[in-house]
Structures are given as C-alpha cells and as structure tokens.
Amino acid sequence: GTTIRFGTAVASCSFVSTTQMNCTVPAGSAGGAAAVSVTTAGGTTSLSGGYTYIVSLSLALNKSELEMSGVPGDLIADYLIANVKTDNPKGYNLSISASDVNLTCAGDNTKQIAALPSTAGAMQNNKWGYSVSDGSSNIPSNWTGITTSMVSVDGLIGSATGENGRDVAVWFGTRVDLTQPPCANYATKVIFTAIGNI
DSSP states (O other): OOEEEETTEEOEEEEEETTEEEEEOOOOOTTOEEEEEEEETTEEEEEEEEEEOOOOEEEEESOSOOOOOBOTTSEEEEEEEEEEEEOOTTOEEEEEEESOSEEEETTEEEEEEEOOOOOSBSOOBTBOEEEEESSOOSOOSOBEEOOTTOOOOOOOOOBOTTSOOEEEEEEEEEEOOTTSOOBSOEEOOEEEEEEEOO
16 A cells, blocks of 8 residues: 655555565656655655656767778778667667868878768768668668768667667768779767767
C-alpha cells in the first residue's frame, strides 16, 4: 500500500526490506527538482525539492584528425567514429560545426576546396560534404554540404549509463575536379558537441 511520487508521477518501486524500497525515478527535466512524497496507510510525508534530476552525457571520438588525400577525379573521403552515451530517456543531439568556410591544402593556402551549402545527394565537385550513419565503414551515397554552422541532429535514444553507448560514423569528403591540383592533406577545424534533449 506504499506509494512514492516524484512530483505528480508515481515511481515504480519494490520492497528490499520492511524499511527500504528500490525505486525507478520517473522521467524528468535535467536540472529540475521534484518534490518527493511517500504515502502509506498512516498518511503522506513530502520533501519539497527532494530530488534533482541529473543526466549523464558523454562524447568520445576515436581519432582527433582525418587524413585525406587523392588525385583529381577521385572521391576523397574519410570518417571517424563518435560514441555518444547518455542515460537521458529523451536521447541526445550530435552537433557538428566547421570553423572555416574553406578547407585549405595544408602548407599551401592557394589550394582550397569550398565548404558551401548543398542539398543532400551525390558528392559535388570541389565542395566538402558530410554524412552521418550508424557506425558504418561503407562510403555513403548521400552527402550534405558543409557550412560554417552545419549541424547534424541525430536525435536518437542514447544507451543507458554502464552500457557501451552508440557509435555514429561521421564522414567527410569531396570530389576534386580535373582542373584542380592534387593535395596531400586538406585541413580545417571541425567541432563536435553532444547535447542532451532536456
């Protein structure tokens, strides 16, 4: 006959002993506080702001740099694995932003590949694109153009704390047309951020 509430939501609980219960806290907003109330045959006792919701969220990348090279006419592409882990039942967003409009040929600023907007589809000549998939090492067929504020919203549910999390393959690539000189390495700064869906 004992009921435990966090705010107005009833928690799923089981007795451990005559004086202890284990409860699964109902979903709530990260950083928010909820009153905790215990109702028994003898009445109800409440503690205002007795529980604060804290959500864990982690992002790990399997490498810090991509090394891409090729000859004109080739698709130049490489990927990294972003592992996102959260116990937030609402999941997460994975945001990707590029600090520069142009990705330059390392050591030679006269050679550039434009990072311009493009719609999802086939890779365009001399434009950088990116693609996000479920940890796949297969070169993707659909690409989205890179802008300085490119954002990929993954929005899927992350794994619970203590599990392995979820691997997401993030690809970057371009196709250099035959009028452009080849380059051993292209460089720019790309920032990854994992954001909880609060």
